[in-house]
Amino acid sequence: MPHPDWEDLSDFFDPDEFATKAIITRGAEAVAEVFGIFDDPTDVASLGEFELEHPNPRFVCAEVEVSLVHAKDVVTIEGKAFDLMRAPELDGTGLAVLHLATPNVIHDAGL
Template sequence: MPHPDWEDISAFFELEEFATKASITRASEKVADVLGIFDDPTQMATLGEFEFDGPGPRFVCREDEVSQVLRGDTAVIEGRTFDVLEEPQLDGTGIATLILAVPNVIYNARL
């Protein structure tokens, strides 16, 4: 679905402004290099005695740049590697969100 003609969102996703680059791969082959906004909330918000565990890392970008991205792909952002947990979430305005997670790593504890 194309974004509305009245808004040019490409300026928002420029490296000189807010964006960072993500390299998306699948089975060691590059799928895309995408510019977008990386959000990695690492602090747990508290309100009195209640704690809110916010969503994990996400990458917001133009939907036309992630049309080939699939669940299970890998994203390298700011030197860190993340798994893509699901297909890009489209919001109907030309913007998509990739839901990410730190990959599971099994360590050899030599037990």
């Protein structure tokens, strides 16, 4: 199904405005570098009286930019690495949502 051509997504994901760069890697190989909107889980979105909280970070970007991205890839945003929890979620309008999680890290406590 063709995507709507009524909007140029590159204008929406302009880094000079409010987009953030994400570097997506698989192992040691870079898979993609994309611009999108990073949604921090500590931010609370509100609509009138209602507030929406989501437990994990998300990254919204253009669908065509993440066609080679798979679940378990690593997404680095603003120097912080996240695990990609599942394949990009496509919304049918040309946008994709990457559902992220902070990686589990075992720290050496020096014991």
